[in-house]
Amino acid sequence: MRFSGAFRQRVAEAWLEIRENLGRSALQALGIMVGVASVLGGFSISDSNQRRSDERWRKLGGIERMNVQPAAAMRDGSVTALQRANLGLRNDDAADGEALNSKAVHATSVQRFARARLRSPNADQERQVSGIGGDFLPLNGYEVEQGRAFSMTELAAGAPVCLLGAEAASVFFPSGDAVGQTMRLGDFPVVVVGVFRELVFRWREGEPNAMAWRNEIVAVPSALVAARMQGDRYERVDRMTFKIPELNLMEGFARDLASLLKANHRQQEDVRIDDIAARMRKRQSQGQVYNLIFMLSGILSLVGGGMVNVNIQLASLSERVREVGVRMAIGASSLEVFKAFMTEAVLLTSLGSLGGLVLGVGFSKGICVFLDIPLFLAPGSFFAAFFVASAFGVVFALFPAWKASRLSPMEALRYE
Amino acid sequence: MSAVIETRSLTKVFGVNGNAVHALRGIDLVVARGEFVALVGPSGSGKSTLMAILGCLDSPSAGGYSLDGQPVEGLSGSALARIRNEKVGFVFQTYNLLPRATVARNVELPMLYAGVGGRERRERALALLEKVGIPEKAGRLPAELSGGQRQRVAIARALANGPALLLADEPTGALDSKTGAEVLGLFQELHRQGHTVVLVTHDPAIAALAGRRIELYDGLVRLPEAKAA
Numbered sequence: 001m002r003f004s005g006a007f008r009q010r011v012a013e014a015w016l017e018i019r020e021n022l023g024r025s026a027l028q029a030l031g032i033m034v035g036v037a038s039v040l041g042g043f044s045i046s047d048s049n050q051r052r053s054d055e056r057w058r059k060l061g062g063i064e065r066m067n068v069q070p071a072a073a074m075r076d077g078s079v080t081a082l083q084r085a086n087l088g089l090r091n092d093d094a095a096d097g098e099a100l101n102s103k104a105v106h107a108t109s110v111q112r113f114a115r116a117r118l119r120s121p122n123a124d125q126e127r128q129v130s131g132i133g134g135d136f137l138p139l140n141g142y143e144v145e146q147g148r149a150f151s152m153t154e155l156a157a158g159a160p161v162c163l164l165g166a167e168a169a170s171v172f173f174p175s176g177d178a179v180g181q182t183m184r185l186g187d188f189p190v191v192v193v194g195v196f197r198e199l200v201f202r203w204r205e206g207e208p209n210a211m212a213w214r215n216e217i218v219a220v221p222s223a224l225v226a227a228r229m230q231g232d233r234y235e236r237v238d239r240m241t242f243k244i245p246e247l248n249l250m251e252g253f254a255r256d257l258a259s260l261l262k263a264n265h266r267q268q269e270d271v272r273i274d275d276i277a278a279r280m281r282k283r284q285s286q287g288q289v290y291n292l293i294f295m296l297s298g299i300l301s302l303v304g305g306g307m308v309n310v311n312i313q314l315a316s317l318s319e320r321v322r323e324v325g326v327r328m329a330i331g332a333s334s335l336e337v338f339k340a341f342m343t344e345a346v347l348l349t350s351l352g353s354l355g356g357l358v359l360g361v362g363f364s365k366g367i368c369v370f371l372d373i374p375l376f377l378a379p380g381s382f383f384a385a386f387f388v389a390s391a392f393g394v395v396f397a398l399f400p401a402w403k404a405s406r407l408s409p410m411e412a413l414r415y416e
Numbered sequence: 417m418s419a420v421i422e423t424r425s426l427t428k429v430f431g432v433n434g435n436a437v438h439a440l441r442g443i444d445l446v447v448a449r450g451e452f453v454a455l456v457g458p459s460g461s462g463k464s465t466l467m468a469i470l471g472c473l474d475s476p477s478a479g480g481y482s483l484d485g486q487p488v489e490g491l492s493g494s495a496l497a498r499i500r501n502e503k504v505g506f507v508f509q510t511y512n513l514l515p516r517a518t519v520a521r522n523v524e525l526p527m528l529y530a531g532v533g534g535r536e537r538r539e540r541a542l543a544l545l546e547k548v549g550i551p552e553k554a555g556r557l558p559a560e561l562s563g564g565q566r567q568r569v570a571i572a573r574a575l576a577n578g579p580a581l582l583l584a585d586e587p588t589g590a591l592d593s594k595t596g597a598e599v600l601g602l603f604q605e606l607h608r609q610g611h612t613v614v615l616v617t618h619d620p621a622i623a624a625l626a627g628r629r630i631e632l633y634d635g636l637v638r639l640p641e642a643k644a645a
Contacts, residue, residue: 410468
């Protein structure tokens, strides 16, 4: 390169040109700004919403779970004779499932529901009672705040003990001293050994707690429900859950589990396997579709802005033909003229992009405030927005710059 | 003494077959180093076209041209740009300074294209402004200067890379007679210092100041002056 310091000089000149034509430059930058802002804003809003959803799942016990429940047909009444002859989902199924692939399955829990009259010195209500087994608490996002969880022996023996959700504890023992107290579950007494931490999740500030129902839980060992409330020696369950941290093993496990359960249930397909990770993947791909739409709308506005820029640049070129002629006369080559125009466009694009990033942050902040969700800005979104805008800025600058560089010096000098 | 300008049967045709305009119809011209030549002729005689070709702003349709001993016909655009940058200094009637750049930056511009370093550029620009008599205007914008001063800036810019040829196109055309005379004095001074000057004009009084008059008429050099070389 035979131009020393020429780059800095070009940038300085480009800056001068931009400053001298503030109105025109602002218009050109505006197109870029809106495009960048819409890409960044779209991404950020989508990311923020995704974040929110992920947080909810984390509170529900994570997405790396697989739920197995009796098929809908088993409950809505249209049961076939063969299905009725079966025992349905049992504790044994959970144990078999866990044994199926002990590498994939990190935890298993079962749940069995019953309705019962619950009485304490302070309240007397009919409620759903959850018979729980296995690693129910971590798998469902419950944490013990006071007291303790069930011991293995209590779970196995179906001991008369219970754990209360925060709401249930405050209803039955308003003074807050639930642990150690006795309450009646139907016609037998159980001892409260622990109280869960309150679960709170709001989609937006000021909305009711979306997890309020989860604080109403009254949990006892599932063996207790089977033995004392339902007299079920087959230990049937209403739901079992497997924890599979490796999400890519989930699909294979679901297939294996389905055939195992079919074999266990005399070739009847009477269960529904719910792969939460797959559901999440679907949601995520939906999120990607939204991102694509945002990207597209950003690109469209960049295309619009770019075409405006080409027009403005061409119009401004006719103002500057003479100047280009002078520069050529004193020795600027076509390449030099081309570079000067490109530098100006790239500088303008960069400034517009920076403005757009600021505008985009403001824009997504505004929307997030409106939606009452916390704003989450991914660095990748900034990069994507900036990159896309710069690419468009350069592409759309090529034509006017090329046109300027093709001017004949003689004609340019004579141009009026 | 070597020739700065040497043309052989230079022709220039504008337009296409049907309505072609023959602006130059065979110019043979030699200008030696250190000469002060006035190029005169009525409008339409081909002065401007010849000047554009002599300044490498345009290429001849046919014929040969050597500038400072280097043949320039058939050179690429960027090679011509380089020759304009290094060997030719233009002075225009309307100054053609960049309006947004200071006087010093205007003078530096040809050196910038030549790849001269920043500090040296600035030093040379100030020396040149000193030479044309307006060192105190370095930081001003062209619009803040009088016509005569602007033309001095243009001359300083033309001298920036030590050109072999100074080409002036009606340099006093936009000036009043007093300032015009001063600017012409500057050209004479430069000539005395050894610069080769070709001055395009239609004013016989100005042409009389030159060492030699070359008169163009209808795209040809009008005799008898053509013989002098």
